[in-house]
Amino acid sequence: MARCVRRANLxxxxxLTGKNYKHRRQWVVDKLRELISVFSIEVCAYAVMSNYYVVLHINQQPAQE
Known part of the structure; x- marks a missing residue:
């Protein structure tokens, strides 16, 4: 689980500032796909919100290799 500090919006x-950070949603999805290709993890579920939540599964066999 991930949460932004000081109630900042991801x-x-x-x-507070009126700034819109909606463009970051696609960045989060793209970064998640990149990390899946590098590490021995699978994403079970995710939701990109102002704070986001990711459920991962570690593939132990490839990780140990």
Missing amino acids: CGEDN
Whole structure:
């Protein structure tokens, strides 16, 4: 589970500054796909929100190799 510090927004509109960070959603998905290709993990589920949550499964056999 991941959470932004100081109630900052990862994606969406920041109520304090009025800035919109919606463009970061695709960046998170792209980065997740990149990390899956590098490490021995599988993504079981994810949701990209202002705070995001990722469930991973570690493939032990490839990781040990």
